[in-house]
Amino acid sequence: MTIFLKKFGTTLTSRQFGKESFAAFEPSLREIKDAEKVEVDFEGVITFTPSWGDEFLSPLLERFDDRLILKNTSNLSVKATLKILEEVYQRKFKVE
Amino acid sequence: MDSKLLTIGQASKMVGVSIQTLRRWDDVGRLPSVRKPKGGHRHYRKEDVENYIKSNVKDLFRLAKSWITSDSGIEPRHDFYCSNSSVFQARLSKLENDLGRVKEISGIFPLIVAIAGEIGNNSFDHNLGNWPDIPGIFFAYDLKKKEVILADRGQGVLKTLKRIKPELANHQDALMVAFTEIISGRAPESRGNGLKFVREVVVNNEIRLFFQTGDARLKIQKDDSNLDIKKTLTNFRGCLARIKF
Numbered sequence: 001m002t003i004f005l006k007k008f009g010t011t012l013t014s015r016q017f018g019k020e021s022f023a024a025f026e027p028s029l030r031e032i033k034d035a036e037k038v039e040v041d042f043e044g045v046i047t048f049t050p051s052w053g054d055e056f057l058s059p060l061l062e063r064f065d066d067r068l069i070l071k072n073t074s075n076l077s078v079k080a081t082l083k084i085l086e087e088v089y090q091r092k093f094k095v096e
Numbered sequence: 097m098d099s100k101l102l103t104i105g106q107a108s109k110m111v112g113v114s115i116q117t118l119r120r121w122d123d124v125g126r127l128p129s130v131r132k133p134k135g136g137h138r139h140y141r142k143e144d145v146e147n148y149i150k151s152n153v154k155d156l157f158r159l160a161k162s163w164i165t166s167d168s169g170i171e172p173r174h175d176f177y178c179s180n181s182s183v184f185q186a187r188l189s190k191l192e193n194d195l196g197r198v199k200e201i202s203g204i205f206p207l208i209v210a211i212a213g214e215i216g217n218n219s220f221d222h223n224l225g226n227w228p229d230i231p232g233i234f235f236a237y238d239l240k241k242k243e244v245i246l247a248d249r250g251q252g253v254l255k256t257l258k259r260i261k262p263e264l265a266n267h268q269d270a271l272m273v274a275f276t277e278i279i280s281g282r283a284p285e286s287r288g289n290g291l292k293f294v295r296e297v298v299v300n301n302e303i304r305l306f307f308q309t310g311d312a313r314l315k316i317q318k319d320d321s322n323l324d325i326k327k328t329l330t331n332f333r334g335c336l337a338r339i340k341f
Contacts, residue, residue, distance in 0.1 A: 049214050050214065074205060080296060
């Protein structure tokens with residue numbers, strides 16, 4: 001499954017919005033099969049922050065672990081956010 | 097009626113504050129009205145109102161500082177006031193749109209929006225349900241001066257951090273912790289890494305940050321390895337930030 005973040009918006013800031021986004025998408029995660037990869041595509045995102053990112057990516061990482069793969073992460077706010085979240089989680093994201 | 101005299105309703109729309117606020121300002125002499133002999137209703141000279149607006153928006157930072165330091169809380173002008181996080185999100189999108197058109201910062205503008213977002217959202221996240229007087233934040237920017245100003249009359253960094261670090265003794269130590277210590281995992285609370293992100297972004301880009309809470313202020317700019325934190329003469333509850341780019 002690929003999750004296109006731009007479908008949540010192009011300005012992804014605030015914990016509240018991150019939490020709401022995850023809660024809204026959560027039912028779709030049930031379709032994912034046991035060995036299936038979960039790709040998160042950042043294409044089209046303009047502003048990305050640790051508060052939104054933490055609320056959305058942390059539960060995905062917890063649930064899918066090594067099967068979580070991030071794509072199109074070249075935007076500077078995406079890069080800077082992933083770096084700080086890696087420090088917080090003390091682990092690296094798999095980036096394609 | 098004299099065409100250069102405005103009703104209080106018209107003046108309220110121009111200045112961006114309520115009629116009640118204008119009455120209060122009149123009583124304390126902040127923006128005096130004129131009373132017509134007949135009826136005695138408050139009217140305003142158009143010139144006075146325009147001068148008031150001009151002198152108060154010329155320096156957004158000073159405007160925010162006077163708002164945050166005033167003893168009794170009043171709501172800021174409505175175009176600088178985000179009473180809740182939804183209003184802030186909408187205005188942040190506008191900032192993103194406006195900054196996206198500035199050529200010189202085309203590469204880094206998402207970072208500027210991201211750090212403004214983290215500072216503003218921090219105010220909401222840490223004060224929701226606990227605002228001491230005026231809920232929400234002051235948020236304004238000036239593309240000519242290349243600055244973004246954020247302020248809140250919330251509890252401030254020290255009081256917020258004391259919940260998880262009761263040993264913190266003063267505002268300077270609280271600022272240091274807020275901008276340097278990574279809180280790993282989601283316990284005891286999931287929040288708390290936004291300002292570390294702000295610091296990372298500032299030291300790696302052509303951005304300068306001023307941040308004050310209580311009687312401590314911090315300045316960071318590109319390539320700073322140490323944090324410049326000092327005690328200030330002014331002391332206020334809440335947080336005041338200026339991002340220069």
